[in-house]
Amino acid sequence: MTRPDMLQRARSSRGQWDFIVIGGGATGVGIAVDAASRGYRTLLLEQGDFGKGTSSRSTKLVHGGVRYLEQGNISLVMEALKERGLLRQNAPHLVSDLAFVVPSYAWWEAPFYGLGLKLYQALSGKYGFGNSKLLSRKQTLQHLPNIETDGLRGGVMYYDGQFDDSRLLINLVTTAAAHGATLLNYAPVTALTRNRQGWIDGVVATDLESGKQFRARTKVLINATGAFCDGVRRFAEPKAAPMIAPSQGAHLVFDRSFLPGDTAIMVPHTSDGRVMFAIPWHNHTLVGTTDTPIANPSLEPVAMEREIDFILSTAALYLHKKPARADILSAFAGIRPLVKSGDGGNTAALSRDHTIHIDQSGLLTIAGGKWTTYRNMAEDCVNQAATLAQLDEKPCVTRDLPIHGHHPKAARFGTLSVYGSDAPAIQRLIEADRSQAAPLHPALPYCGAEITWAVREEMARTVEDVLARRTRALFLNARAAIEMAPSAAGLIARELGKDAAWERDQVEAFTRIAMNYLPQ
Ligand SMILES: Cc1cc2nc3c(=O)[nH]c(=O)nc-3n(C[C@H](O)[C@H](O)[C@H](O)COP(=O)(O)OP(=O)(O)OC[C@H]3O[C@@H](n4cnc5c(N)ncnc54)[C@H](O)[C@@H]3O)c2cc1C
Numbered sequence: 194m195t196r197p198d199m200l201q202r203a204r205s206s207r208g209q210w211d212f213i214v215i216g217g218g219a220t221g222v223g224i225a226v227d228a229a230s231r232g233y234r235t236l237l238l239e240q241g242d243f244g245k246g247t248s249s250r251s252t253k254l255v256h257g258g259v260r261y262l263e264q265g266n267i268s269l270v271m272e273a274l275k276e277r278g279l280l281r282q283n284a285p286h287l288v289s290d291l292a293f294v295v296p297s298y299a300w301w302e303a304p305f306y307g308l309g310l311k312l313y314q315a316l317s318g319k320y321g322f323g324n325s326k327l328l329s330r331k332q333t334l335q336h337l338p339n340i341e342t343d344g345l346r347g348g349v350m351y352y353d354g355q356f357d358d359s360r361l362l363i364n365l366v367t368t369a370a371a372h373g374a375t376l377l378n379y380a381p382v383t384a385l386t387r388n389r390q391g392w393i394d395g396v397v398a399t400d401l402e403s404g405k406q407f408r409a410r411t412k413v414l415i416n417a418t419g420a421f422c423d424g425v426r427r428f429a430e431p432k433a434a435p436m437i438a439p440s441q442g443a444h445l446v447f448d449r450s451f452l453p454g455d456t457a458i459m460v461p462h463t464s465d466g467r468v469m470f471a472i473p474w475h476n477h478t479l480v481g482t483t484d485t486p487i488a489n490p491s492l493e494p495v496a497m498e499r500e501i502d503f504i505l506s507t508a509a510l511y512l513h514k515k516p517a518r519a520d521i522l523s524a525f526a527g528i529r530p531l532v533k534s535g536d537g538g539n540t541a542a543l544s545r546d547h548t549i550h551i552d553q554s555g556l557l558t559i560a561g562g563k564w565t566t567y568r569n570m571a572e573d574c575v576n577q578a579a580t581l582a583q584l585d586e587k588p589c590v591t592r593d594l595p596i597h598g599h600h601p602k603a604a605r606f607g608t609l610s611v612y613g614s615d616a617p618a619i620q621r622l623i624e625a626d627r628s629q630a631a632p633l634h635p636a637l638p639y640c641g642a643e644i645t646w647a648v649r650e651e652m653a654r655t656v657e658d659v660l661a662r663r664t665r666a667l668f669l670n671a672r673a674a675i676e677m678a679p680s681a682a683g684l685i686a687r688e689l690g691k692d693a694a695w696e697r698d699q700v701e702a703f704t705r706i707a708m709n710y711l712p713q
Pocket of ligand 1: 217218219238251380381382440441443482492561565
C-alpha cells in the first residue's frame with residue numbers, strides 16, 4: 194500500500210468506478226471496506242491525511258452511549274452495543290474492555306444509575322462486556338485512588354469498550370486496500386461532473402503533492418465528508434440547505450497520576466447536563482468532552498478557552514488531586530457532524546443516528562452516527578448506493594471480517610501491541626537497524642522504526658501524519674511531539690528521498706499546528 198501506486202491507480206483507471214467515496218474518516222473508509230469486500234470497484238479520496246478530521250479526535254470509546262439511554266433512544270443504544278461486540282471480535286488488538294465507575298455522592302445516585310446501567314448491560318445481550326455492580330465507598334476508592342473523597346458514598350461499576358481511533362482507521366484503510374479498493378490521501382475533490390441527463394457521474398480532484406488535477410468517473414458518488422458534507426453538496430447544488438449542525442468537543446490530556454489504575458470515571462450529569470469521562474488512555478489521562486455549537490467546521494479545530502475552563506472545573510469536582518492548566522499535556526478538539534433537527538438549539542440533544550440523503554443530482558450523502566457504528570452505517574450506505582447505481586446485489590460480509598492487524602493476543606507485543614499482527618514486522622525493522630529501537634522522546638514510547646513503518650506501509654507523508662495519527666504523540670503530549678519532530682522528519686526524509694529544506698519546512702509546519710494543542 195504505497196501512495197504512488199494508489200495515485201497511479203486513481204488517475205489511470207479506465208471506465209467507471211462502481212463507487213467513488215469522498216472523505217477518509219471512519220464513515221468513508223468503513224464504506225470502502227464494505228464495498229470492496231463485496232467486490233465493488235471502489236475509489237476513496239481524502240483531502241488531507243486519513244483520519245485528519247473528526248475520526249482521530251474522539252473520546253476513544255466503543256460504546257452504546259449511556260447518555261442515549263437516558264434520552265430513551267433504546268434502538269440506537271442496542272445497535273451500538275451490538276457493533277461494540279462485533280468490533281472487539283474483528284479488531285481485538287485495538288478494542289478492549291474498560292471498567293467505568295459512576296461515583297455517587299447523593300443517596301439516590303447509586304440505586305438510580307445502578308438500575309440504568311443494568312438495563313445498559315441487558316441491552317447488549319450476547320455482546321456483553323461484563324456485569325455492572327454497586328460498589329461500597331471502600332471499593333470505589335480501591336478502583337479510583339484519586340477520586341474526591343469528600344461526601345463520597347460509593348459508586349456503580351459497568352463495562353464499555355475503548356480503542357485507538359486513528360490506528361483503527363489506518364487498519365481499515367489497509368483492510369479496504371487488501372480487498373482491492375484504491376484509497377488516496379492528500380487528494381481533495383474540488384468539483385463534481387455530470388452526465389448528459391444532469392446526473393452526477395464523477396469528480397475533479399487534485400493530487401496535492403504534484404498539484405496536478407485528475408478526473409474520475411463513477412456510477413454513484415458517496416459524500417462521506419462528515420462535518421464538511423454541506424460544502425460538497427453545494428458543489429452539486431449551490432443552494433442546498435445545510436444538513437449539518439456542527440458542534441465542537443474538546444478533550445484535555447494529563448499524566449497518569451490523575452487517574453492511577455485501570456478504571457475510568459463517568460460523570461452522568463455535568464453542570465451543562467452532559468456526560469463527562471476521565472479515561473486511562475495510552476498511559477495518560479484523557480478528560481472530556483464538551484458540546485459547543487459552532488458556525489463553520491475547521492479541519493484543525495482548537496480547544497476554546499471556555500471549553501478548557503469547563504473541563505478543568507468539572508474534573509476538579511471529582512478528582513482529589515486536581516488538574517491545573519499547567520498540567521495539560523495536550524488539548525485537542527473535534528467537530529461532531531450532527532444532523533440538523535430543524536429547530537437549531539442545543540446540539541447535545543440532536544440525534545447521533547446516521548442519515549442518508551440523496552440529492553436530486555444523485556449525490557448520496559451519509560452523515561451523523563458514531564465511530565462505534567461505522568460498520569453498520571457502511572452496510573446501510575452500500576446497500577442504498579448499489580440500488581441507486583443499479584448494481585448487482587452482493588451481500589455485506591463485514592460482520593465477521595477480520596480487520597487488518599487482527600491478533601487475539603496482541604498484548605504480548607508490549608508497546609507495539611496496537612499494531613497487532615504487524616508488530617513482528619516492526620520488531621524485525623528494529624533488529625535490522627538498532628538505531629531505530631530507542632524511543633524518540635523519553636516521555637513517550639514511540640521509536641524510530643514506527644515512523645519508518647508508517648511511511649513504508651501506511652501511506653504517511655508528513656511529520657504530522659506520523660506524530661498525530663500513526664503514533665498518537667501529538668494527542669498525548671504536544672510538547673514532547675514538537676521535540677520529536679526533527680527526528681521524525683529525518684526518518685521520513687530518508688524514506689521519501691527528501692532534502693534538508695523539506696525537513697525544515699515539515700518541522701515548522703508541524704510546530705505551528707502543535708502549538709494549538711498547548712493552551713497558554
Ligand atoms: C469530541 C468528539 C468525541 C467523540 N467521541 C466518540 C466516541 O468516543 N465514540 C464514538 O463512537 N464516536 C465518537 N464521536 C463521533 C465520531 O468521532 C464521529 O461520528 C466520526 O469520527 C465521524 O466520522 P466521519 O468519517 O463522518 O467524519 P470525519 O472523520 O471528519 O471525516 C470526513 C473526512 O472528509 C474529508 N473531506 C472533507 N472535504 C473533502 C473533500 N472536498 N475532498 C476530500 N476529502 C474531504 C475530511 O478531510 C475528513 O477527513 C465523537 C465525536 C466528537 C466530535
